[in-house]
Amino acid sequence: MSWFKRLRNNFRGNTISQRISEEIEFHLEERVDELIEQGMSAEEARALATRQFGNRTLHKETTREMDLLGWVEALGKNIRYGFRMLARDRGFTTVAVLTLALGIGINTSIFSLISNRLLKPLPYKDVDRLVMVRETRLDVPEDRTAAVSNFVAWRDRNRVFEHIGTSNDATLSTMEEEPQRLIGLRVQYGYLEALGAKPILGRLISLEDCKLGNGEVVVLSHQLWQRRYAGDRHVVGKVIPAGMRNFTIIGVLSPDFVPFSFDSLQPEVEFWIPYEFTNTHMRSHARYLWVTARLKDGISLEHAQAEMTRIASQLAKENPEKNRGWGVTLVPITEAATGDVRKGLLTLQGAVGFVLLLACANVAGLLLARLSSRQHEIAMRTALGAGRGRLIFQFLTESVMLSVLSAPLALLIAYSGIRVLALYGPGDNFRNLAIDHRVLAFTALISILTGLVFGLIPAMQGSRRNLAAMLTDSGRATTAGSSRQRLRSVLVVSTIAIALVLLTGTGLMLNTFIRLVGVDPGFDTKNLLTFQLLLPTGEYFKDEGTRNGIAVVRPSPRLPLVFEQLLERLSKLPGVQSAAISATPPLSGWRHQTAFTLDASPKTGPDTQARGRLPYRQRGLFRHPQGPTLAGSPFRFARLLQRSLGRNRKSIHGTKILA
């Protein structure tokens, strides 16, 4: 029966249960009359008629279930009754609530991660119009970043983007009262515009600013403006000296702007400077630009994709050496931002989902066990006319009450979980986790669902009773026997199965982790500290153009000397045994190492490049006294590197020379 009809029933003149009562009363009276006519006494007739009619309450209940008010009334009664039952059995209630709170709490905290990373929209206007533009190898379906010259061609030729821009890392080492390192981005005109950045003072970076030689201007984040200049309204025109360059402030962005660069939001970025493309950049075959674009109004993603594919094939014809075999792929920015984490997060949610199932199975087991002590009560209610539906309704009300009662505690657990993640989680990913409206809704929903899931089996079981057997036999509970026994076995088996799945999964992950951590790097990592030294271009490095398609940045001749001095002074620090410098610290991740495969490309040969670029790479590293394993096998680290680089055999030479 539809809810509408049930609802409508409530507005009829007299309620259905009342009407049914009167009808049944009339029926009985007529029957009594008839029986009296047949010669019975009034009392006998009444008794017989009533007996023949059967369980009046049950019939009334059956009819009343058609009445919404009947349901609401019943729900209220169930809740009151449920509270009495839960209060009577405090031990059970406590254990069940704690178990459920743990399960729901863990799920809630993981969901807050999902909510934050996958569901929270990126903070841009019309975010569905934003795309990342990537170059793709046609033979291997793998998205890459873009070559500088191709980016410029895209910008000049396309008719589908309102703005297209790109960004890359930048740091400024300022030398005012004390040296300070600021983190920012080099951006081409179009990048800030595409993301919809608005200046509250001054202007954004123009195309003119990006021309070679014009680049000494800077746009500040609201935060940096507040910190360094205390919100000075006349900051535009002031100069930030950084190394050998002086950057003139041209604008300040609004406080709500967070840049998206690479494949995530970059809240720590505090300034933007023009990205000047040199001829070296333009000639380079290297593909390293992260390109962001906003589609024009009325242009669909498919249309834009078609246009960009056309441009890509033009570029392949014009410059086959650089572009043959390369296409362009547009990826919606939301997808680009969630692509990698999505799988991991969903796996995690699946795993904690199992934990919740485990909690459900446990509580269902407890409920089943409790059924035997409630047999009398169930029998009594059945005798008094409670239908099966009504009994199931009662049990489900109680189980949902249990899980809803555990929800506040679950939120508390989730909150602690989030705090722990924020404190110990890697990177910035977990900083701004919060229990927002989505998370609250999720908790409410899974609480209710959980209650229904673990309550259903005991409810079905509890309501399926043989009345006569129970009333005569209630104390001993022999009839409950086999089917309930079987059900409990099923629960126990599934509990163990779920626990096994979880244990195996956890075990595998831990094993992977331990193996990763336990990889012998070839040297003693104890008491080994590393830090990063960022030197401004201009003072220590000179852009040298391209050689064989590879951008070469030549260090200034005095750089080795600077390093020697630095190492000497570091070694003399109290508590320091020895110090070393390398371009990339060992085991730091392999990003920079991709350069080796380039160096060792068959055409160029490994020698010249490596010598030209890497004279300072590993100074002192292998002289480290804590590296005895290294002494016997100086190429251990190189071999590790080689293994991680994989297929390209030539790269061995590159790394050997390095080592």
Add this chain to the structure above:
Amino acid sequence: MRRQKNDILQGTLDLLVLKALHSQGPMHGYGLTTHIHEQSLDLLRIEEGSLYPALHRMEQDGWVRSEWRVTEKGRKARFYFITPSGQEQLLREQESWKRLTKGVALVLREA
């Protein structure tokens, strides 16, 4: 299980009730039970407990409507009327009943 027995009877019960209301005009619940009992030469006895929920449901479905009236004995009783859509339902149910009995009869004869 009591409930299931009713479910099997339900289709038949609807048919009997609709037919009775169709041929006899408005009747109350008790009148229906006695009418069907007599009409079937005491072969059929409607379980009172399932009659009222069934009547109520048929009213929800729009096959019958009902109102309070006073009987000859001066008692207040709920009288049921068949509606046009109830008439249609009756035709449908009669048809399917005939097919069912015919089919069952054929099968039984063969055995």
